[in-house]
Each structure stands twice: as structure tokens, then as C-alpha cells.
Amino acid sequence: MSTEAVSRPTYGNWRRPRRPGLGPLGLIGTFGVFGGLVVVLLASLISLYAALVLAVPIIAVLTPLTIRTQDGRNAYQMVTLRIGWWRRKSKGAHLYVSGPLSSRPGGRYRPPGLLNKVTASESRDAYDRSFGVLHHPARNLYTIVLGCEPDGGALVDPDQVDVWVALWGEWLSRLAHEPGLRGASVIVETAPDTGTRLAHEILPRIKDDAPTAAKEVMEEVVERYPTASSEMHTYITLTYGVPGGQKRPKEEVIADLAVRVPGLLNGLVAAGGGSAYPLSAERIAEVVRVAYDPAVAADVLNARAEEGGTGLEWDDAGPAATLETVGNYQHDSGVSRTWLMTLAPRGTVRSSVLRGMLEAAPGTRRKRVALVYRPIDPATSARIVEQDRRSAQFMATSGRGMVQARAASEMRAAEQTATEEASGAGLVEFSLMLTITVDSVAELADASVAVRNLTAASRVLMRPADRMQAAAFSCTLPTGILPWEQTLIPNELQEAL
Template sequence: MSTEAIKSPTYGNWRRPRKAGLGAFGLVGTIGLFGGLVIILLSSLISIKAALIAGTPIALVIGPLAIRTQDGRNVYNIMALRIGWARRKSNGQHLYASGPLSARPGGRFRPPGMLSKVVMLEGRDPFDRPFGVLHHRYRNLYTVVILCEPDGGSLVDPDQVDIWVAMWGDWLSRLAHEPGLRGASVVVETAPDPGTRLATEVLPRISPDAPPAARAVMEEVVDTYPDASSEMNTYITLTYGLPGGQKRATDEILADLALRLQGLLAGLIGAGGGSAEPMSAERIAEVVRVAYDPAVAADVLDLRAQYGGTGLDWLDAGPAAAIESVEAYQHDSGVSRTWLLTLAPRGTVRASVLRSLLDPAPSIRRKRVALLYRPIDPATSAKIVESDRRSAQFMATSTRGMVRARAASEVSAAEQTAAEEASGAGLVEFSMVVTVTVDSLAEIQDANVTMRNLLGATRIAMRPADRMQAAAFTCALPAGILPWEQTMMPQQLQEAM
């Protein structure tokens, strides 16, 4: 008899988008480089001194485009970040205060930053369930938040996990065919369980005539169980946009979103999302309120368990005060630090690659892991994969030695991507944001150590979002903030740099 080894499926073949242009210069740098060479050659016809005078400013302008960090940022990107932080700090924009005693109009606790101009709407789906819609007025975007209770990976056959991954990939590829969809995100939030829900479920059900020993056992379970348990919530946001200049009635937009939700929810259930339902406006406000003030998490759960809701409005979901510094973001009862993805795992990984990062950490008050997805339409996907394929083939034929082995691997990955796209697979750009919240500023250093340990097992490279902690904190919330939609510079120009 011959035994066949059981192999767990592996996944991979993600690739960082290639920038057009020569080497690290990018398209803008390459155009500037060749234009500068032409100017220098014409100046050299006059004299060498004229060529040096013309070439020096060109080198000073073009040179910083070729100096890049590990995550692809050039010197101009870093300078813009530092200048923006210096301006915000000098204008006092790193400080935030709200409420009746603040100078802000209305006297409400409106969420700060990029959420300050967001308006909450609410509609009804075909099952007459309320669902909240976040209207980003300054970008004309609409966000729907879905609450999921995904099936766990414990005691699940590898074949079932592989089916879930395949169905999740199919669900992501279908997002590219959603009219007007600008982006999506998956936010997994973990926190220690305060025990409120367990006490609410167990204690009222204890019979007055129960034996003292049985009553003591149940009360001890209620007291001790939360110490070893955690609360885990999964949110999925879908952000839609209207074409430039187009205006539609609010009722029409809510009706359109209500009809789209059912097909999306069915796909999530098939991908292992468990029970999935749209979140009401009140539930979305509660999630944002707890993120800014973790100390009220037990109170929110208690009120929801006793009365079915808290009555919280979106205009009161923000913090009373917040302070942004270079390395942290202080908000009400918590201090947070956020990390951004710089490099995905090289090679292939298994389905459990993010398990250590998603699991709750004992020394952390709350942790949110947000995966951001930007679907690409089929026409643009075909152009991108063919361009990457030609670039990989050029690099493989123009290099020698050890570099050629890596170039050959790039060719193989590009060919596989092109074949999968031609057979109907979708192309999606993704990134990840991780926010860690602790009780005080003194615990930030311990959070840094914990984060390094968590990333070590995932083979993922991340960097702290220094000098933009407030904006990064907002991007990790289930509020539909898409980073590529918040920049002042056009997206095409950013990609060219």
C-alpha cells in the first residue's frame, strides 16, 4: 500500500504594482531625466560651464525621485509628510475638543478629522431591516457597513478552508463588476470580553430555588470566564461613488443600495462569513464611539443587552478630546498607534498566515486589523497584467547572474497572473492598516514590542504611520475611509511618481 501525504493548500502570487519609467525614477522622473539630458546637451554646445549650470538644478530636482524607501516613497513624499505635519501642528489642528463647552458649533461630540463632514443616513432593506449609510459629502461617497460572524478555522478540514478562500476570491472579483464601487475593507476588531453579555444571559436565568452550590458555580463562571475570553467583531464596508457632477435623490440612492445588499450578503455567507447583516445607523455609531473611548465598551454592551440599543446618534460618536503626536494618537480613555503595510509576504503562505495578528493580545485594550481592497475593472486589469508581463520579460532578458533567477521568478508570476486574468479572475489592489489601543501613553513602547512579535510570525513588513496617526486611525475604523480617495494630488500623477 502507498500512502499519500496530505498537503495543506498554499496561496500567493501577489505582486507590487510596477511603476512606469526607468528604474526608480517613475514616469515623471524619467520624462524629467530625458528632458534634462536634452537641455544639458544643448547647453554643452555653448560651453561646458553652461552645461554644468543647467545640469545642477536638474539633478537637484530629479535626483530625489530616485531615492526611495522600502515601501516605495521618494524624498518628495517624505518631505510633503513632514511639511504637512508641521503646518497642522503650527495651526493647532493636532488638537481636538468637542462638546457643549467647546468652540465647535452645535455642542455635539462629532467625530473628528475626515469623519467631521460625514452625514449618517438610514434606509430599509427588502427584509425591512434598517441599515446605516455614511455619506461622505466632500467626496460624494456612500458607505454601507456589514456585520459578520465568520466561521472559525478550528477543526475545519483543509478542503473546506480552500473552498472558503476560493469563494472569498470570487466575491472580491465580483466587486469589480459592482457599478460605482470605489473600494471595500474588512475590519477585524478584538478586545478582552468585559463579561457583560455573559452576565446578562446567565444571571437572570438562575432559578431562585437553585441549590446554593449550583448558584455558586454559575456565579463563579460568570466572574472568571471573561478573564480568559475575548470579544471579536468583523465588519465589511462597501463604499460607492457617483460619477462626477451627478446628483441623485437620497431615497433613490438608499433604494439602490438596499437592492444590492442581498447578493453581496449571499456571497459573504458562501465565503465563510457566517451570518451577515447590514448594520443600522445606531450600531455604526456605537462602534465608532467605543473605538474613541474604549472605557465605555462595557456600558454599551450592557445597554444593548438590556434595552436592545443605546440610542446613540452619529453626531455624538466622537471623542470629547483628542491629541495627535508624531508617534501616537490620544483620544478620551485610550492611546492608539497605527501601522501601515509596506511589504506583503514573499512566496506562498497558508490560510492561517494572519492568525497570530488577528488573535487578541493580552496586554492590548483593543486591536483593529483593516484590510483595504481596491477592485480594478476588467479592462484596466487586462492592461495592467500585460504591462507587468512585458516588463518582467524585459528584466529577465536584460539581467545576468543571481539577479536573473529573481527575474525568472517574476516572469513566472506575471505569466500566471496573466493566465488567471484571461480565464476570468479579477485583479484587486490591497493594503492593510493595524491599530493598537492601550490605556496610557506609557504603554505604547510595550505595544511596539507586541506588534513586532505579531508581525514576525506573519512575514509581513509594516511601518508606523508617524506624523499621520489621526488619519491612519480613522482609516482602520469601519467607516468607509479610502486612503486613495483622500489625496489632493490626482491618482494618476501619484502613480506616475
């Protein structure tokens, strides 16, 4: 009797984008170093004292660029973050009050912060299904939201899981060829089951003349089952932009998106997404409303089961009041804290590396894990891959000892990336955000411990989004908020820093 070893595929080979410039200085810091050297050398021709007078401030300005945190931020960026927080707090921007008793015009409950100027529209796709479109007027972006019910990995053959992973990678690579696509995100939301759907399914079917024991058993199932179960929802957001200089009517952009929805849904179904469907504007508003006020989740489910819908509009999807602090975000009936990924899992991982993080966390009201993707067009991908390949070859041939061994490993990874890109694979920048919502501030400490355990099991390093909790909370909602599109400094300049 012989046994055959079954090898499971592993995944990895992701790396941070290489920062241009010398070491931690960045491109701007490198230009500053060389420019400062030229100025100091010219001043030294006049006198040594003049050269010292110029060298001291240049060193003082460039030194903070060499001080980097684990996620790559320099000292200037850290100081800017704190100054921005102090300015918002001094102006009272960390407080938000809406509704008829507030000073805001209209007297409605519009979502706060980055979502305050967003508007919602609705259209129908080629199969006559309604879908909502969120318009971000500040950047002239349009977002569609797709929902799906993934099949899960329980009782599924490993070969089928590998096929799903491959098809999901193919779906992501296709995003680079989507005209006008600026970014995409996958949000997995988990929460304790309220038992509303189970009650609406079972209780109306209990006959009056049924045996007493049978009725008591079914009623006990309805009462006790939700305490040990959870509900999970998966949303995919796709955010499109209009090329600069073009003035396309809003109706024309929405009509263009309606043509793309069926093809995107078919790709999700093939990648293990199960039943995939577009979300209507009402359904998007319901998701945002429940995120800001988790206590109304059961009421929303009741209204949908009894009336077929809630009739909720986007202008009433926000909270009545919010308070942002350094480490948390208080909103209506919940308190949330958001974490940002600083380092992806090192080495190779299995396809189930994030399973523990995606499952429901005990002791929390709601939990959302958002994977944010930024597709890179094929031309830019080829240039980036080739630059990384040349840089890795240079480091491998110029180092010694342990540095040379590490550079050789990086060169092999760069060669593999170049080979895969040449064979048709796409290049995507990605990040991960996690939001935990509890009932009170006192429960955040236990929730933080649970998050540390989840991230450690998934081999992901994360840090709290301190002093930007409100913005980070909005980024984990299925509303198409792309972090790199919301910065005052252009993304190209930030990469140069």
C-alpha cells in the first residue's frame, strides 16, 4: 500500500512598491542631498564658514526624511497628520450632528465626512436589474456596488478551491483593462445573527393544529439558534473616473456602466462568488445606515421581510451624531476602531490565510474587512516590473555576504514577477483595512485583543488608524471611497516622498 503526497499550491511574491531615490530619502530627498552638496561646495569656494552655515539647515531639513515608520511614513508626514488632527479638533470638525434639529440645511441625516457630498442614482442593467450608482462630485468618480454570497470552503475539494483562487486572480487582472477604472474593493462584513430571517421563515409555517412538542421545538430553535450563529455579507465596489478634460453627462456614464455589470457578475460567479447581483440605491443606503447605527439591523431586516423594502434614501442613511477621537469613532449606537495594514504576510501562504480574519469575532457588534485594490495598466506594469528587475540584479551583484544572499532571493522574486507579467498576469497594488464595531468604549480593549489574535493568525501586521478614524471608517464601507483619491497632495508627489 503506497501513499502519494499531495502538494497544495502556495501564494505570495508580493512586495512593496520600490521607493525611488537613495535609501529612505525618497526621490525628493535624493534631489535635496545632491542639490545641497552642490550649494555647499560652491559656498566652500567663498569660505568654510559660509559652507557650514548652509550645511546645517540643509541637514536639518533632510534628516526627518530618513526617519521612517514601519509602514514607510517619514517624520514630516507624521507631523502633518498631527497638525491636521489639531486643526480639525480646534474647528470642531471632529463632531457631526445632523437631522431636523441640527444647523445643517435640509434637516436630513446625510452621511458625514468623505460621504457628505456623495449622491446616489439608480438605473437598470442589460438584464433589467436595478443597480445603484454613487457619484463622488469632488473627484467626478462613479461607484457601483455588487453583492455576492460566496460558497465558502467547507466540504469543498482542495482542487476546486485552487480553481476559484486562479479565477479570482484572473478577474483581478481583467480590472486593469476596464476603461476608466480607478480602484476596487472587497468588503466582507460579519455580525451576530439577529434571528429575524429565521423567524420569518419558520414561524409563519407553524400550523395551529401541529403537535405541541413539535411547535415548542421549532420555537426554541428560532429563539436559541441566533446566539451561536452569525451573518456574513460580501460586497465588491468598482469606482470609475472620467478622463481629465472630458465632460460626459452623468446619464451617459451610468448607461456605460449598465453595459459592464453583467460581465463583471459572471466573472464573480466563476470565481466562487456564488449568487452575485448588483445592489440597488436603497440597498446601499441600508448597508450604510446599519453600519452607523447597528441597533437598527433587526428593524431593517423586518422591514425587508414584511414590506419588501425599507424605502430608505441615501440622504437619510447617515448617523444623527458622531464623535471622532484619536483612537476611536463614536456613532449613534456603536463605537468603532479601524486598523490599517502595514505589512502583508511574509513568505508563502495558503489560500486560507485570511479565513480567521474574515470569520465573525465574538463580542463585537459588527466587523468589516476591506481589501482595497488599485489596478495598474499593462504599460505601467511592464515598466515597473522591468525597473524592479534591474534594481534587484544590481543589488545582487554589488552586495556581499548576507546582503548578497537576500538580494539574490529578491532577484529570483523579481524574475518570477517579470515572467508572470510577460505571460499575461496583471499587476495590482493592494491594502487591507479592518473595522470593529462594539457597543461602548469600554469594550474596545477586548476588541483590540481579538484583532491582534486574528491578525497574528493571518500573519498580517496592522496598526490603528489614529487621528483619522472617521475617514478610515468610511473607507471600509461599500461606498467606493479610494484613499489615494482623497489626499490633498498628488499621489505621485507622495510616492516621491
